[in-house]
Amino acid sequence: MSGNSIRDTFFEECEELLEALVEGLSQMEESTDDMEVINAVFRAVHSIKGGAGAFGLNRLVNFAHTFETVMDKVRDRELPVDEKLMSLFHRSGDKLSDLVAAERDETDLDPTAEEGVIKELEGYLGGSSQEEEFSFDAVTLDFGSEPVDLADVLPETAHRCFTIKFKPTKSLYENGHEPLLIFDALAEIGDLSVELDASALPEFDAFDPSDAVLKWTMTLNTAEPETTLHEVFEFVEGLCDLDISVDETAVPAPVQVVSPEETQDTPGTSDGTLPTGEDLERATSSPKAPAAAAAAKESRGPKPTLRVDLDRVDRLINTVGELIINQAMISQRIEELDLPTVAHLTNELEAYKLLARDIQEGVMAIRAQPVKPLFQRMSRIVREASDATNKKSKLVTVGDSTEVDKTVIERLADPLTHMIRNAVDHGLEKPEAREAAGKDPVGTIRLSAAHRSGSVFIEISDDGAGLNRPKILEKAIEKNLVAPDVELSDPEIDNLLFLPGFSTAGQVSNLSGRGVGMDVVKNAVQALGGRVSISSTQGKGTTFTIVLPLTLAVMDGFVISVADQTMVIPIASILETIRPNPKDIHLIGTDSEVVSVRGAYVPIVDVAESLNLANNSPCDGPGILLLVSTEMQGLTALRVSAIHDQRQVVIKSLESNYAAIPGVSAATILGDGKIALILDPEELIKLGHGSSMEMFGHQPRMELRHG
Amino acid sequence: MTTKVLAIDDSRTIRNLLRVSLEGAGFEFHSACDGQEGVEVFPDVDPDVVITDINMPKMDGFGVIDTLRSGPNRTTVPILVLTTESSDQLKARARQAGATGWIVKPFDDASLVSVLKRLTGHMG
Structure with a gap:
């Protein structure tokens, strides 16, 4: 593993740790103890501090250290957690996240960015802890009362002779130390002679192998300073009687040189203190130990995971997409052969289809991730937005274990951030206004995710004042987005928010008014194959609903024909299909038609006409009507020539392979190998002669989309 | 025979760093991601030396030392504590608990290997 990939691991791990941090902090809100x-x-x-230290990211280390020290005081119950401290913890978490991001992306962060928070954190530490200066030095040596010998700083050529008296205690052996190794270490820094004093060794009968009875006297002739000797004994300090003295004049004269091999045979050295009975015990118990460990392994800890390069997954997804196309082709070819019906062949083909679908779902699941991290990031946005607008608010998340495609999550972050900011900035009232209205001064932003009928629903709602419709309409007229005399229903007014260049705030705040509006949000969601809708109740709040497909790679569609062309339309968008009775169709004006559906009149949009294909082969019969619901004009019927089939199609981007075509969202390859366009009902209706669309006569929207 | 190291740390980063350093130095490397797992795999791995972090979920480093150093199966295998702190207080506590030594994070390969050598007598 290269240094870089360890670094990558570190930042990946940081992400996880930061998530755990945010989660922990929000749990602390509920119970501080x-x-x-x-x-x-x-x-x-x-852990962030530990890893950062390993990569020399000192700024990160310092910040994490201060944060950790305050946290430690909370842990030791020295510091009670109040609202103010909680808020500081949240902000510290945010800063930590900024610092990690800056180190990861190697971007320059304002050198004073974390200063304020550090000061606040230090405020909780008081003078005493400040003194406990944090350092990464490995060794702090205690010289006791011994004055530092000047000779210690003499040039290394000056050899001196040390006498070391060393008597281990029982705990030295119990702690896993081995006197032999200490001798080895000493022998490395000079000429060593070791004298064993085994006088305390009892009679054989009274011998307790776990007792420490041996002591040694060593002389060491070395050029090293005394501190080096202390370093050798660093780990055993307190576990032995140790006396180191220096004799400048003495001639090092070893009385008895004991080589390590010889000492090994001496009873009472560490080998001897390891009772053989214990070894036996371990040997006899070991066969069952692995079994116990294996049994425990199953129930323990996080589920094992495998880290895979995303490219590999995407390649696999692509291949599976091809497999599904291939499966469709085989089915079609066999059909075309017009073979006598062979039941088992049909069954096996059906099984093949199901398997292919299973594989595909399995592969898609690899890319699916819970929305939790995304939602957690939003708590910071709510906090920052509330601070910037002097509002009080809290974020409630629901369904954060809902899994969504990774790309969708990534591309949802910006629109979601914008919508959350909007919700706080425009949705919620000031605390005083809320109190006056009999509401909790702390506003609630609710963010929820759920799977419903093959789609992902994400809702962002606030319990604010609701949309101010007269003001929205006024603004739209002022901005020349709608005719001054237009009459619009409430949902139509609400949808004006999605028009480009719309901004409701009387003055552009530095928060949500950044020159982008809800139209950007809408475009981003549409690019993911989704829809945004809005609903609002006066005095109760506003809810935005984002509906997204589960995957970006395949979808269920109707294979239809439109003016002799085979096309696909997403099933998800179709509410109902109707084979209309000619008497239910009424002409309005010169070329507008409506169909009566259970007493209601629904405008008809001819798909061939919208796509300018009408001249090729005029639609002779009434065709088939597909009822779709759109945000712009409610229920609409799309007229096509026929529906041939319902099948799963693999989505191939048209924009990246050809060019964007209005009314068409993508393309796919059908079973016969032909390319079919996938229609976008919403855009089709805009292209067609939708009744209320005239009011957006000079609509800049389409140009914006493919300009 | 290669020297077996069991490293117990909840940080993947640190485990990876230890792995790279120690495998590079010729040690046989085993790891566990919390104290409880470390104690459980200990009999299987049967390491020559244990390196453990202090702050870990489920069972902390002191718990690891205490478990390995007590009971009928107690071991005298060297146990090194991995810590970001170098206070005497922590060292005294680790020693009291039965730790053999400590390594202060961040560590460099050379000092890590030299400490292991000091405690096991093996270079790897």
């Missing part, structure tokens, strides 16, 4: 939670928060910060 849950030790498990506090420990988890502490560990997250601590």
Whole structure:
């Protein structure tokens, strides 16, 4: 593994730790004295510090250290957690996340960015902890009362003779130390002679192998300073009687040189202190130990995971897409052969189809990720937005374990951020206004995710004042987006928000008014094959609903024909199909038609006409009507010539392979190998002669989309 | 025979760093991602030396030392504590618990290997 990939691991791990941190902090909001939670928060910060230290990211280390130290005080119950401290923890978490991101992306962060938060954190530490200066030095040596010998700083040529008296205690052996190794270490820094004093060795009968009875006197002739000797004994300090003295004049005269091999045979050295009975015990118990460990392994810890390069997954997804196309082709070819019906062949083909679909779903699941990290990031946005607008708000998330395609999650981050900011900035009222209206001064932003009928629903709602419709309409007229005398229904007014260049705030705040509006959000969601809709209740709040396909790679569609062309339309968008009775179709004006559906009149949009294909082969019969619901004009019927089939199609981007075509969202390859365009009902209706569309006569929207 | 190291740390980064350093130095490397797992795999791995972090979920480093150093199966295998702190207080506590030594994070390969050598007598 190269250094870089360890670095990558570190940043990946940081992401996980930051998530755990945010989660822990939000749990702390609920109960400030849950030790498990506090420990988890502490560990997250601590682990980031540990890893950062390994890569010399000192700025990150310093910040994490200060954060951790305050957390530690909370852990030791020295510091009670109040609202103010909680808020500081949240902000510290945000800063930590900024610092990690800056190190990861190697971007320059304002050198004073974290200063304020550090100061605040230090405020909780008081003077005493400040003194406990943090350092990464390995060794702090205790010289006791011994003055530092000047000779220690003499040039290394000056050899001196040390006498070391060393008597281990029982715990030295118990702690896993081996006197032999200490001798080895000493022998490395000079000429060593070792004298064993085994006088305390009892009679054989009274011999306790776990007792420490031996002591040694060593003389060491070395050029090293005394501190080096202390370093050798660093780990055993307190576990032995140790006396080091220096004799400048003495001639090092070993009385008895004991080589390590010889000492090994001496009873009472560490080998001897390891009772053989224990070894036996271990030997006899070991056969069952692995079994126990294996049994425990199954129930323990996080599920094993495998890290795979995303490219590999995407290649696999692509191949599976081809497999599905191939499966469709085989089915079609066999059909075309007009073979006598062979039941088992049909069955096997059907099984093949199901298997291909299973594989595909399995592969898609690899790319699926819970929305939790995305939602957690939003709590920061809510906090920042509330601070910037002097509002009080809290974020409630629901369904954050809902899994969504990775790309969708990534591309949803910006629109979601914008919508959350909007919700706080425009949706919620000021605390005073809320109190006056009899509401909790703390506003609630609710973010929820759920799977429903093959789609992902994401809702962003606030419990604010609701949309101010007269003001929206006024603004739209002022901006020349709608005719001054137009009469619009409430949903139509709400949808004006999605028009380009619309901004409701009387003045552009520095928060949500950044020159982008809800139209950008809408475009981003549409690019993912999704829809945004809006609903609002006066005084109760506003809800935005984003509906997204589960995957970006395949979809269920109707294979239809439009003016002799085979096309595909997403099933998800179709509410109902109707074979209309000619008497239900009424002409309005010169060329507008409506169909009566259970008493309601629904405008008809001819798909061939919208796509300018009408001249090729005029639609002779009434065709088939597909009822779709759109945000712009409610229920609409799309007229096509026929529906041939319902099947799963692999989506191939048209924009990246050809060019964007209005009314067409993508393309696919059908079973016969032909390319079919996938229609976008919403855009089709805009292209067609939708009744209320005239009011957006000079609509800049389409140009914006493919300009 | 190669020297077996069991490293117990909840940080993947640190485990990876230790793996690279120690495998590079010729040690046989085993790891566990928390104290509880470390204690459980200990009999299987049967390491020549244990390196453990202090702050870990489920069972912390002191718990690891305490478990390995007590009971009928107690071991005198060297146990090194991996810590970001170098305070005397922590060292005293680790020693009290039965740790053989400590390594202060961040560590460099050379000092890590030299400490292991000091405690096991093996270079790897």
